[in-house]
Amino acid sequence: MVTVVGLGCGREDISDGARKALLSGGKVILRTGETPAAQGVKDLGVEFSTLDYIYGISRNFDTLNKKLASAVLEEAKERDVIYCVDGSVSEDVSAQMVMRRAKNVKVYGGVSKAxxxxxxxxxxxxxxxxxxxxxxxxxxxxxxxxxxxxxxxxxxxxxxxxxxxxxxxxxxxxxxxxxxxxxxxxxxxxxxxxxxxxxxxxxxxxxxxxRTRFNYDDLVKILNLLRAPNGCPWDRAQTHESIRQNMIEEAYELVDAIDSKDDSKVLEETGDVLMQGAFHSVLGQERGAFSADDVLSAVCSKLIYRHSHIFGKDKATDEASALSVWDKNKQAEKGQKTGSESVCDVPKVLPAVMRAQKVAKRAAKYGYDFKDV
Structure with a gap:
């Protein structure tokens, strides 16, 4: 039997149930005897041992916690053990390891440090x-x-x-x-x-x-505030279609910033492109079509699925083979079984030269490579 006790943060924090367990006659083991909470056990006058020595023989805290748990479980093979940790049991990794591995466990949670x-x-x-x-x-x-x-x-x-x-x-x-x-x-x-x-x-x-630092959730929250009834008249008036041109302009501005090799401009324009994507997420949420979480889930799922040479069983040894895996998975994802389906999937709104290049590139993968034309 292993009893795991959270001693709380000071000598007064031991619960009545934990006190009875400590006085039950089992082997009392303290994770450390060097804290104010340990004084509560000393005040009871019970014999105990500590695992302070394990700190000095552990390379890191992962190793420390494993050794602490193993020491407790080894002792529990011979007798009942009461293992005491500072704070709450839920805050101590070694205590959680003991609870997972021991067959018969009783827990007194303790006062949380947090x-x-x-x-x-x-x-x-x-x-x-x-x-x-x-x-x-x-x-x-x-x-x-x-x-x-x-x-x-x-x-x-x-x-x-x-x-x-x-x-x-x-x-x-x-x-x-x-x-x-x-x-x-x-x-x-x-x-x-x-x-x-x-x-x-x-x-x-x-x-x-x-705030001086923000995250993506803050961006979505700001856009929602701008779209609220008492928000900005311009932002409230926008639709997917009305800001379509904005996305194109921001993308070109980001490309220009990249070409200028100016990090401050790249930072600014990347934010503008991200904002456009977030704006469409908010518009989608308002229509009940999709949310920002749906958008993030879709792109993360796409990255995992198409990188099956990283997250799956496919192999890729260089850039070309990695791209081949990506293209194969992309076609499977979109249900494309022929070259014509892949070529026809090229967006029609691309500028003419860019669309011609993309069509030619996809067609070349199926043997239609007219290098002399």
């Missing part, structure tokens, strides 16, 4: 997100946000850089340490006097007009 930090910062929104500083991965965080396990300035610096990229250097946040919250700017996150297991960085929602 919830305690949100309370200290007086942020009470329901739609909150929390993540360990050591478990960031590829996630894109949303606000309100709590980043816990901010136990040294190096980790705080890494988190600061990630968050500044998303929300801007001057964004307001709270540094929570020892249960007390201090308002700071995001660029100050790695400049605090002290860091330990209780350190958490908390950010509240940022009103749209106070």
């Amino acid at each position: 919830d305690s930090a949100f309370a200290a910062a007086k942020i009470f929104s329901r739609n909150r997100m929390s993540v360990s500083a050591y478990g960031w991965g590829d996630i894109r965080p949303s606000l309100p946000l709590a980043v816990y396990d901010l136990d040294c300035d190096l980790v705080a610096g890494d988190i600061k850089l990630r968050l500044c990229e998303l929300f801007g250097d001057e964004a307001e946040c709270y540094y929570v340490h020892g249960g007390k919250a201090k308002k700071i700017r995001l660029f100050e996150a790695d400049r605090q006097k002290e860091y330990d297991s209780t350190s958490v960085l908390v950010m509240d929602e940022i009103p749209l007009l106070k």
Whole structure:
């Protein structure tokens, strides 16, 4: 039997159920004995061991968590074990590994590090997100946000850089340490006097007009506001057809920016092209035809399907073979079985010379290559 206990954030946080489990006579193992929460176990006067030694023999935190879980499960082969972790059980990766692998498990969740930090910062929104500083991965965080396990300035610096990229250097946040919250700017996150297991960085929602960094959802939201009854008269009047020319012009302006090798212009014109696509998504949503999520899902599905040499079983060793795989999958996707179907699929609105080149290129793949003409 393995009992997993979340000790919370301080010596007072152990629940009655967890206290009874700790006093039940099983082998008590603390992930670490170096935190305020561990003091709560010491106050009970029970014998315990810690796994602090594993930190020094682990290359990274993935290895650490695996070794911690293995040590607990190995001990559980001989006797009942009570495994104690800081904060909530849901915030500890090693605890989750133990729960997945053990056959007989009981859990006492514990007070969450993130919830305690949100309370200290007086942020009470329901739609909150929390993540360990050591478990960031590829996630894109949303606000309100709590980043816990901010136990040294190096980790705080890494988190600061990630968050500044998303929300801007001057964004307001709270540094929570020892249960007390201090308002700071995001660029100050790695400049605090002290860091330990209780350190958490908390950010509240940022009103749209106070943001300096935005994402695609913000773009769609702005366009929806412009299209609202009290929005911009020009934007409200537009249709797919009325802004058709705009897309062509923006595309040419992007091409011109690329040719000029001016990154600032490429950045601006890429944004304008993206905005045109988002505008059509909003128009489609209003008609009930498709949404921005539908558009993104379609293009992502297309990229995965047509790159079957990356995501599937096809092989491609060079640029030409990769393009061949793409074309094969594109035809299958569109249900094209003949060369004429492929040629006839070339858009009729292309400029004459460009359309002739594209038609000739597709026809050449089926043996109609008139190089001497």
